[in-house]
Structures are given as C-alpha cells and as structure tokens.
Amino acid sequence: MTAVDSLAGLEDIIARSRAAQARYESGGSQARYDRAAQAVAWAIMEPTRNRALAELAVETTGLGHVNDKIIKNHRKTLGLMRDIRDAATYGVISDDPETGITEIARPMGVVGAIVPSTNPAATPANNIINAVKCGNSIVVAPSPKGVASCEALLDYIHAEFAKIGEDADLVQMIPAPGSKAKTQGLMEGCDKIVCTGSQNNVHRAQTAGTPAVAVGAGNATVIVDETADLAAAAEKIRASKCFDNATSCSSENAVVVVDAVYDAFVAAMAGAGGAVIEDEAAVVSSLWPDGHLNRQVIAQDADKMIAALGLDGEVPEGTEYIAVATTDIGPDHPLSGEKLSRVLALYRASDFDAAVETTRAIQLHQGAGHSVGLHSSDDARPMILARAIPTSRVIVNQAHTFATGGSFTNGMPFSLSMGCGSWGGNATHENLHWRHFLQSTRIVREIPPREPSLEDIFAGYWNEAGK
Incomplete structure (x- = not known):
C-alpha cells in the first residue's frame, strides 16, 4: 500500500x-x-x-x-x-x-x-x-x-x-x-x-x-521532611508508586528524605513494602541493559520486575517496589529520570533547604513544570517549594498519582494529561x-465611558517618584 x-x-x-x-x-x-x-x-x-x-x-x-x-x-x-x-x-x-x-x-x-x-x-x-x-x-x-x-x-x-x-x-x-x-x-x-x-x-x-x-514529561519528585508523618508518607508513596504498575506520569520517580528522619523513613518504607537497594550500578545495568528501559521491567507486577532486575532472593518476601539509594542527577545518571516501573530513586538531603535544591535539580534535568510532592506538617514549606521549583503543582501530604490528576479529596480537575507550562514547553500549565x-x-456593545483621569492612575507614582 x-x-x-x-x-x-x-x-x-x-x-x-x-x-x-x-x-x-x-x-x-x-x-x-x-x-x-x-x-x-x-x-x-x-x-x-x-x-x-x-x-x-x-x-x-x-x-x-x-x-x-x-x-x-x-x-x-x-x-x-x-x-x-x-x-x-x-x-x-x-x-x-x-x-x-x-x-x-x-x-x-x-x-x-x-x-x-x-x-x-x-x-x-x-x-x-x-x-x-x-x-x-x-x-x-x-x-x-x-x-x-x-x-x-x-x-x-x-x-x-x-x-x-x-x-x-x-x-x-x-x-x-x-x-x-x-x-x-x-x-x-x-x-x-x-x-x-x-x-x-x-x-x-x-x-x-x-x-x-x-x-510535558513526568518525573515526579517528593520530599519527606523531618516533620512528616513517616508511616502515612510511606504508605501513600507505596500506594501511588505501585498503582497500575507506575504507568502514570504522576507516579513518584524520586524521593528526597531529610537526614534527620532518613533511617526512620527507610524503616517505614520497609514496613510498607519498599525494599532499599544500595547497589545502584547493578540496578542501572539491569534496568537499562542496552541504553533503553528494559521492557521486562516497564509497568510490570512486582514479582516480574524483581526477577527482571535479578533481585530474586535479594529482597524480602512481599516486596512491592524497590528504592535505589543514589546521589547523582543528570543525563549520565538515568535513575534521576522517569522509570515507568516500580523503581524509585532515593536521595538523602542534609536538611529541607538541601532537599529543595536536590528536587530542583531533578526537575531541571527531567520533568520541569509537571509536579512535585511534599510530606510535611510545616505549613510554610509548600509555599517555599512553589516559589523555588519550576513546577505547576505542589502536592501536599497526598499519594501523588491519585492527587495530581484530580481527586475527590482535592480541588484539581480530573484529568489524565497534566500541562507543564513554559517550564515543560507547553501552552498550558493546567490539568x-x-x-x-x-x-x-x-x-460587544457600547457602554457609558469609563475613562480614568491621569491622577487616578499616577497619583501614587507621582507622590513617590515625582512627575
């Protein structure tokens, strides 16, 4: 034809x-x-x-x-x-x-x-x-x-x-x-x-x-700070990361944990089905065997994902997702990007300010304009994130996948497509x-004139700067 x-x-x-x-x-x-x-x-x-x-x-x-x-x-x-x-x-x-x-x-x-x-x-x-x-x-x-x-x-x-x-x-x-x-x-x-x-x-x-x-591209990063409810955060991240085998663009791809609660949060993750892997090189070689994402891992059930990564016997029974400890960000470090699988990059930050910087670096590498998350009880910190990160959405204390595209417990419109604004090269930043x-x-009909005087517009400016 x-x-x-x-x-x-x-x-x-x-x-x-x-x-x-x-x-x-x-x-x-x-x-x-x-x-x-x-x-x-x-x-x-x-x-x-x-x-x-x-x-x-x-x-x-x-x-x-x-x-x-x-x-x-x-x-x-x-x-x-x-x-x-x-x-x-x-x-x-x-x-x-x-x-x-x-x-x-x-x-x-x-x-x-x-x-x-x-x-x-x-x-x-x-x-x-x-x-x-x-x-x-x-x-x-x-x-x-x-x-x-x-x-x-x-x-x-x-x-x-x-x-x-x-x-x-x-x-x-x-x-x-x-x-x-x-x-x-x-x-x-x-x-x-x-x-x-x-x-x-x-x-x-x-x-x-x-x-x-x-x-634009998804690559959601969430911060867990020292004020977070760790058990609740771990459960929400598990539910979100594992839902539909991480096919959603809103699925968490990286978690940045403040040092003061790092060990406690890793324990909470383990209690919620997350296994931390320290051998980053082994996971990377299995997840990108030829420079492309391994199709035996993409959007697969946990048992298939674990087997494809060669982790049988290396993680506890009942593991639902893995979190790979890493420090690097950028094109030479694929774990910092979107993985479309039950694989999470795990970063450690000295404090909240450092966590914001790590999150910003990840978003600038991939996922700019999409969304970030925060697990915290500090009411001031969502505003800090909103001003510091090139993002259209800051999801607070929620399972990211369920919240970003609309939820019955938040005010976002229900959608499967999230605009990323100019940061992500999109015409819209909305769902x-x-x-x-x-x-x-x-x-358009004619109405009585509503023309202001110069004084109406410039009085305050003249008082400050003069005419």
Whole structure:
C-alpha cells in the first residue's frame, strides 16, 4: 500500500468527522451535548465493559494491572463527569450588562487526540467526553499497542450512541494499522490537537501548524521532611508508586528524605513494602541493559520486575517496589529520570533547604513544570517549594498519582494529561479539562465611558517618584 493510499482512509474519516460536527453544532443544545457525554462515560464505566477494556489493555500492551485499570477507568471518568455536570458549553454562557459583553460558547471543530499505550481506554474516553460536551467531533490516534483497546472503546460508545440516536461519526479513530504518517495527517487536518504521550509526539503536535494542547514529561519528585508523618508518607508513596504498575506520569520517580528522619523513613518504607537497594550500578545495568528501559521491567507486577532486575532472593518476601539509594542527577545518571516501573530513586538531603535544591535539580534535568510532592506538617514549606521549583503543582501530604490528576479529596480537575507550562514547553500549565475544548464568540456593545483621569492612575507614582 502506498503512502497516498494509506492516507486516503484518514482523509475520509476527517471529512466525515467534520460533517458530523457541523450537524452536531447546528442541531446542538446543552441537553444534547450533556447526553452524548453521559453516553461516552457509561460506555467505559459500565462494569462488564470496564473490566473487558482493562483486561484487553493489559493483554495487548503488556503494561499495568487489570484491577487498577478498572479503578482508573471508573474514578477518572466519574470525577470528570462530576466536574463537567454543571458546565455551560452551549449558547450564551455569560451576559454582563456592566461591560456590555455577551459570551457565546463555540466548539473547536474536529479534535485530533493522540493517546498513549499506558492508558489506552481512560485517556481517550476522557478526551472524547470533553470533546462532545463542548460540541466537537473527535478522531483518536492510539499508539500501536493501544489500537485494540481504542477499537473496543469506540464500539461501546457507538452502541450507547445508538440508544440515544446520536451520530456515530462524532467519535472515530484513524484507520488501522496506525502510522506516524497517519498521526501527522490527523494533526495537520484537524482543528485542535490534544496530545498525551511520547515527547516525540508532543513535539510533532506543537509543530504541526494546528492549535495544540500537549503535555510535558513526568518525573515526579517528593520530599519527606523531618516533620512528616513517616508511616502515612510511606504508605501513600507505596500506594501511588505501585498503582497500575507506575504507568502514570504522576507516579513518584524520586524521593528526597531529610537526614534527620532518613533511617526512620527507610524503616517505614520497609514496613510498607519498599525494599532499599544500595547497589545502584547493578540496578542501572539491569534496568537499562542496552541504553533503553528494559521492557521486562516497564509497568510490570512486582514479582516480574524483581526477577527482571535479578533481585530474586535479594529482597524480602512481599516486596512491592524497590528504592535505589543514589546521589547523582543528570543525563549520565538515568535513575534521576522517569522509570515507568516500580523503581524509585532515593536521595538523602542534609536538611529541607538541601532537599529543595536536590528536587530542583531533578526537575531541571527531567520533568520541569509537571509536579512535585511534599510530606510535611510545616505549613510554610509548600509555599517555599512553589516559589523555588519550576513546577505547576505542589502536592501536599497526598499519594501523588491519585492527587495530581484530580481527586475527590482535592480541588484539581480530573484529568489524565497534566500541562507543564513554559517550564515543560507547553501552552498550558493546567490539568487538561473541558475548557481546552471550547472557544467563544463575544458580542460587544457600547457602554457609558469609563475613562480614568491621569491622577487616578499616577497619583501614587507621582507622590513617590515625582512627575
């Protein structure tokens, strides 16, 4: 098949998507948009289908854990539906007599969503819900390993759409087999790109000539200081690090522990399933045997990870993750980067200020703009971190994976895509949410003049500096 032939099917899908979106918008209403979003949500949340998608994802990608994916599919979708339940995305969304401005919600058009193999059902579902809630159509480009999950998800969505008489062409995917050429064609042919995944895809999305929201690399670092509840911190780090076998970009990749509580925290980690390994060189050689992450370790259950690293008999029975003691940071020290596995880099800092410096160095090496965490009872220290680190989020006394992308116990929007701001080369520093799928038209009317005098603006300046 020639390149031209392979792109012909994509061009047809984009054309159908564009026509469907035009019909959806012209016949739109808030009730219709809300019902379509509910249909997509139930397509993935219905328990039998949720389990089938989770099992298919692990079977075809070899990544993650079935029960955790079931939880993720359910909670991420439920949280998103809570977030958007009362959001106005159709018609007049604000009307301000004081400014004379009336704002009218308008869709983006055709959304092109590039999604990763780590969350081959949850991420596309999140994007699809946001898209249809805001009056868009959407075409999904899954990673090669995620094709089967995406196909199954779309089958479920189309079945739900049939129940409510909604247009199946609103939700499509690029024709299999996927390719870089097709993904590039989608990015160039859609109206808005939403990209989560490899930094190669992110770069291509941001240079495709189409408005894009793409997210930076994760490499979350958390500090445990001398005021922390060590047992609680150890348990939260375990739960977060092990969830879905560390597939999340928000999974802890490094912990920096203040010296005064280092030994006590290592003991707390051991009590929560974490085994400290002192032989850094052995782990590095096994984790990156040819300069690339060992696929027998990436996103695997603990027993498989331990075996692949040659640690059978070297760690206690029941070990759920390993923490490798290290001191170095940078491109020549891969433990300081993202590991996509139940492997944690463990740093020791003389005091809190030194821990901040170590965390900053790690973020500048990899993960700038994403997020950092802090386990502490000192209320002043989150602000210190927020001002010292190039980060969009400081997660305080929480399991990082569960908190960063939205939780029922914090105020962050539910999302699987975290923007990293200018620090990470992204257009947004926010969690990707419904507002990124919506634009607006403003009607601007004349109002009585509100022109200030020079004294209104400059009186304070003149008093200080003179005219």
